[in-house]
Amino acid sequence: MNTPPSHGTSVQIGALVPLTRPGWVEAGRHLLAGLELAVREVNDAGGIAGRPLELVVRDTAADPRRAVAAVDELARLGVAALAGEYHSVVARAAAARADALGLPFLCSSAVLDALTEQPTEWVARLAPAQSHGWRIYADFLLGAGHSRIAVAAEPSVYWASGARILRDYLTPRGGTVIELDMRALTPTAVCDELVGSRATALLLLAGHPEPAVSIVTSVRRDRRLAEIMIGAPAGQPEFAEWAALLGDDGAAIPFLRYLPERLGPLGGRVEAALRERLAETPSFVAFEGYDTVAVLADVLRSHGADRARIAESWPRVTIEGTRGKIQFSRTPGISVWQWAWTPIHVVDRDPAAPDRFRTLHTG
Template sequence: MHTSPPPSDATPESGPPPVRLGALVPLTRPGWTEAGRQLLAGLELGVDEVNAGGGIGGRPLELLVRDTAADPARAEAAVEELAGLGVAAVAGEYHSVVARAAAVRAETLGVPFLCSSAVLDALTDQPARWVARIAPAQSYGWRIYADFLLAQGHRRVAVARQASLYWESGTRILREQLAAQGGSVVELDAGALTPGELRDALAEDGATALLLLAGTPEPAVPLVRAVRADRRLDGVLIGAPAGQPELPGWLAGLGAEGAGVPFLRYLPERPGPSAVRVGEALRARLGEEPSFVAYEGWDAVAVLAEALRTHGTGRADVVRAWEGGAVAGTRGEIRFSRVAGTGVWQWAWPPVQVADRDLAEPGRFRVLHQG
């Protein structure tokens, strides 16, 4: 587990005690470590900038990072540990099932949890007081993706799906949205079938689009290769609504074969001055192009820092910020409200794009549809 040492209390020589924030990030496998690295860069940049501006009433922010490794049990244990270390709030997490476990535990313990990047609609079964989210609910973004498919003329869509509550939820959203316009979805089991078997099943079915509801690099990368190599499937669109093609590992694993695969990302059509500035800083920190996940991390810190400055550093003070006010984030004004089906305080909504890597220049992104 990636940990930071427990901070000590202040001494006369060391200055005022820090305000502690916890961070949940997937930094080791089977977590999607590329996304975790981006998320952590955004969180750390946000904390560094707050501290460069004087901290919270003269007190520095201190980030205690815990690696969830895409494991819900580790996330629950991390929330308990961080609560014991006196954090004012916990932020982060990318994987939806992990974020759900963290949200439930945080609500039970009375620890503010600001989910930056997980989208599963129901983070808690009951309305939560202590949990808020910056990322859009899955049903919001994936319905936009389904509308994009319909606008492109795709009425028969296949999904290569692994077993997961997140993938199952995504399949249901796509099926409902397509069915409303006369479309249909066929499911192919990415956990039981080889890439060759999936390719053959797709050719027999006649679907015009295949969506990768599966992890990367396995089994998504070999499946893309199998489909691209089969002349029977030349006209089939490959899509990845969960965003796998955005990060550099996709391009490294597939090269030009990974271009032209539409995915969801949560960025505005035109970045404002704040997004440009933060993007430059993230680019320097990461040594690569920042994804929307890095911006989500920065935005999460911006929200919590404003809550701490405005309302106080107690946990009950932080959650008062969910109920009113707005914070200028990199992707728009962040304001929380109650949204049916989520159980949490929700930003409704971040900007949503459907984008892909340019076929002529795979290192460049194209925006295909704006939600």
């Protein structure tokens, strides 16, 4: 058995996580569980050259300004690198600041393509870019016979980017995207718009729990819309809170999930440990957290805690993660070092057993 680290100052990683509202708290809890589990395992195996690995956690609460302040503070504290973040707009602000400060940032979960305005050597990402995942979702829609797609969209860079990706992909293939502005519409009014639009699918480009939950409830209760498919490419139904709030109404709503259909030995072991830690089924976000620390620990062992050397190491990373071999490369249209690609599936909660997921489409 490996001896836990017992000497030397710790090697610190700064962790950006949404832990309070209006952040998606459940996603933050899963992300943190994955980060913490991996840190514990690194230290149980001897740490970083005998030095303990320490996670310095800051709550972003889905606030870009708060995230930037946290990056500044963590840089002053001397962290070797940054990890985490779930919300794309927040991660973009953090990435810009990390790039300006020369602080390596391995983004766990945010998918916005333009994570930084200009190409950077300092930032790498595990989550697939939004354009990649959402095009897979668009393929699923076309394959399922949906060509008139309504999107209930809130104003944000992330939702606007998603709507644009869908429109650019579907329009040349005979599809139509009808945008419903959630600044102007109530959930009941969304139902009236859907009836008039002749859309066969409604996509939730809106926050969780609200207004997404209220939109689902209204549509499910409207007899005029009994045949419409509700979809959520951003993954709102992944978390247990969705099923708790919506019950049977939350089933049969396809979303993107960044997990393989079957986990390998490492993934299975980590899944069991995460389940025990969370007291529920771990989401793909928890695996992203675990893999983030696994990558950073590997880099720290090989290259030390010097920030410049960490950033220089991104293209040389080769590590077996919970969901496959992780390597970073330059991907056209993506400004950061990118894992291309994590496994992607379109899944939903089974109406016969809402705690069970069905695979509908493989990317």
